[in-house]
Amino acid sequence: xxxxxxxxxxxxxxxxxxxGVTGGVVLGQExxxxxxxxxxxxxxxxxxxRPRTAPRVSAQLDHVRLHEGQSTTSRLAIDDLEGVEHVTxxxxxxxHVATQPxxxxxxxxxxxxxxxxxxxxxxxxxxxxxxxxxxxxxxxxGWVWGPLDLPERGFNVLPQTAPYDTRAExxxxxxxxxxxxxxxxxxxTEFEGIRPFATGDRxxxxxxxxxxxxxxxxxxxxxxEQDAGVWxxxxxxxxxxxxxxxxxxxxxxxxxxxxxxxxxxxxxxxxDRVGMLVVSADGTRVPLGSGARHLQRLQGTLARVRAExxxxxxxxxxxxxxxxxxxxxxxxxxxxPLVTATATLQRGGGSVVVIDxxxxxxxxxxxxxxxxxxxxxRMQKIERDDRLQRLAGLGxxxxxxxxxxxxxxVLQQLARRGRAPRVRA
Amino acid sequence: xxxxxxxIAPGTTRAVVVLRVLVVALPCVALAxxxxxxxxxxxxxxxxxxxxxxxxxxxxxxGIVPLVLVAGWWASRGVVDWRVLVVAVLLLAAxxxxxxxxxxxxALPVDRGLVRLWLRRGLLALVPALVAWVSVRGIDPxxxxxxLWLTTASMTAVVLLVTARLTRxxxx
Numbered sequence: 001x002x003x004x005x006x007x008x009x010x011x012x013x014x015x016x017x018x019x020g021v022t023g024g025v026v027l028g029q030e031x032x033x034x035x036x037x038x039x040x041x042x043x044x045x046x047x048x049x050r051p052r053t054a055p056r057v058s059a060q061l062d063h064v065r066l067h068e069g070q071s072t073t074s075r076l077a078i079d080d081l082e083g084v085e086h087v088t089x090x091x092x093x094x095x096h097v098a099t100q101p102x103x104x105x106x107x108x109x110x111x112x113x114x115x116x117x118x119x120x121x122x123x124x125x126x127x128x129x130x131x132x133x134x135x136x137x138x139x140x141x142g143w144v145w146g147p148l149d150l151p152e153r154g155f156n157v158l159p160q161t162a163p164y165d166t167r168a169e170x171x172x173x174x175x176x177x178x179x180x181x182x183x184x185x186x187x188x189t190e191f192e193g194i195r196p197f198a199t200g201d202r203x204x205x206x207x208x209x210x211x212x213x214x215x216x217x218x219x220x221x222x223x224x225e226q227d228a229g230v231w232x233x234x235x236x237x238x239x240x241x242x243x244x245x246x247x248x249x250x251x252x253x254x255x256x257x258x259x260x261x262x263x264x265x266x267x268x269x270x271x272d273r274v275g276m277l278v279v280s281a282d283g284t285r286v287p288l289g290s291g292a293r294h295l296q297r298l299q300g301t302l303a304r305v306r307a308e309x310x311x312x313x314x315x316x317x318x319x320x321x322x323x324x325x326x327x328x329x330x331x332x333x334x335x336x337p338l339v340t341a342t343a344t345l346q347r348g349g350g351s352v353v354v355i356d357x358x359x360x361x362x363x364x365x366x367x368x369x370x371x372x373x374x375x376x377x378r379m380q381k382i383e384r385d386d387r388l389q390r391l392a393g394l395g396x397x398x399x400x401x402x403x404x405x406x407x408x409x410v411l412q413q414l415a416r417r418g419r420a421p422r423v424r425a
Numbered sequence: 426x427x428x429x430x431x432x433i434a435p436g437t438t439r440a441v442v443v444l445r446v447l448v449v450a451l452p453c454v455a456l457a458x459x460x461x462x463x464x465x466x467x468x469x470x471x472x473x474x475x476x477x478x479x480x481x482x483x484x485x486x487x488g489i490v491p492l493v494l495v496a497g498w499w500a501s502r503g504v505v506d507w508r509v510l511v512v513a514v515l516l517l518a519a520x521x522x523x524x525x526x527x528x529x530x531x532a533l534p535v536d537r538g539l540v541r542l543w544l545r546r547g548l549l550a551l552v553p554a555l556v557a558w559v560s561v562r563g564i565d566p567x568x569x570x571x572x573l574w575l576t577t578a579s580m581t582a583v584v585l586l587v588t589a590r591l592t593r594x595x596x597x
Contacts, residue, residue, distance in 0.1 A: 012488055016492060033557050042520075103530075109536065112538060
């Protein structure tokens with residue numbers, strides 16, 4: 001049980017005072033009386049200022065939902081501050097969590113304000129913040145309460161919402177309503193053409209200038225506008241490279257998760273339905289959905305992707321996706337079974353795009369090229385390049401993730417391919 | 426506040442370093458005031474060493490050692506001159522530096538308001554020292570009646586007991 005304890009400073013002052021007075025009286029040492037006199041004030045005032053309360057201390061975070069790079073303030077709540085003069089807080093160090101003040105130590109006089117600590121997770125994933133020690137000190141530094149350990153609070157830090165936008169349309173929209181131009185004629189706003197009036201046409205579609213010029217009723221036809229099904233397939237089988245958080249280098253899983261987050265946000269904003277499949281030991285599948293709540297679900301799933309998890313790549317990707325869905329496979333493509341599964345998906349008639357998320361994780365090593373690690377890295381790179389070439393040969397576009405505009409060209413090519421007539425065998 | 430590198434732990438602020446230097450230096454300066462008189466070799470060795478240990482862990486019981494050694498050595502001289510008053514100031518300053526350090530770890534920035542507060546308190550604490558110094562120099566103890574010494578000794582014992590009672594921890 002925590003209680004008010006005398007500080008070493010008070011004990012020191014008391015001992016010096018009593019020793020000085022005793023020495024002065026018993027031994028007749030006048031010098032001791034002079035030297036002990038200042039400590040008598042500190043001792044008496046410290047003793048008198050003893051608090052009689054039993055304060056309850058807790059801390060609360062301003063936010064419980066954060067993206068990496070964002071910050072939240074931890075505020076202290078003390079129910080009874082009577083007799084308390086100074087409050088000290090020291091936060092425990094946590095991986096990928098920055099604090100303000102640096103090193104997590106904050107202190108202040110109670111009359112000013114209670115000290116606050118700002119926590120800022122620097123990487124997505126499960127993070128624990130808020131573990132700290134708190135000590136209360138009475139007036140004249142005579143008594144101390146604590147240090148008291150406050151528990152940590154864990155929450156999922158969502159990946160950064162990287163700026164991403166694309167002007168390209170998804171190749172084969174297949175939904176009912178949305179912002180993508182359909183190949184079918186319907187009741188949209190996108191102009192398709194003008195044709196003679198037929199029975200059943202709406203009167204408001206009649207174009208009077210053309211009708212008057214030609215002497216026959218003509219109507220404007222438009223294209224339907226549809227949404228699209230977008231699947232995000234994440235490779236969570238491994239994490240290569242070192243993650244320095246949002247301020248440093250990005251590992252392959254960092255790039256994968258951040259790219260998926262950006263794509264999900266973009267497509268949800270566009271009105272598309274987005275689903276997700278995380279390929280890992282504890283693989284997760286989020287069915288197609290749309291709206292802000294679904295985006296939160298997707299980001300929450302991304303935040304729970306474990307970098308440590310080592311799973312077995314599946315032989316085929318079971319998305320349950322319709323033919324019109326677009327599938328983004330985000331992976332550094334180090335595992336052959338995942339490449340095979342991607343190729344199988346492509347053969348099934350879907351629009352598959354592989355987004356290469358290797359980034360700078362496997363950069364050229366300095367030093368002796370004959371070193372074993374360097375040799376292994378080169379061999380791995382050669383194998384990976386071979387896999388990607390074979391995928392490209394099958395007609396699956398492979399693009400490195402570069403943020404905004406990454407998919408513009410690829411999606412336009414896929415859309416053109418989708419419009420081309422097909423010959424059935 | 427700027428931090429220093431090298432021998433000092435990461436995050437230690439300059440103000441903390443200054444205070445630690447004061448904790449080490451002030452007892453040594455208090456001893457050096459006696460020059461050309463040279464203290465016993467044990468005092469010469471023990472004061473800097475214990476002061477250094479005190480500066481490293483400001484809220485440790487070792488902090489009383491340099492103060493007692495310096496005060497004891499000056500008491501052994503038995504001369505109440507102006508230097509005793511300076512020694513009292515130096516020992517009090519060392520104690521207050523340690524108090525300010527003991528509020529938290531080295532990474533804790535030293536609050537300016539706290540420094541001002543302890544500066545005021547330090548000046549207040551020096552008043553009894555000045556009064557005691559003047560009294561000791563101006564009053565002849567041989568003129569005091571015998572009961573005064575008995576009363577003072579009894580009061581000292583009572584104060585000792587009260588202090589021991591007050592500083593007893595409530596923790597079971």
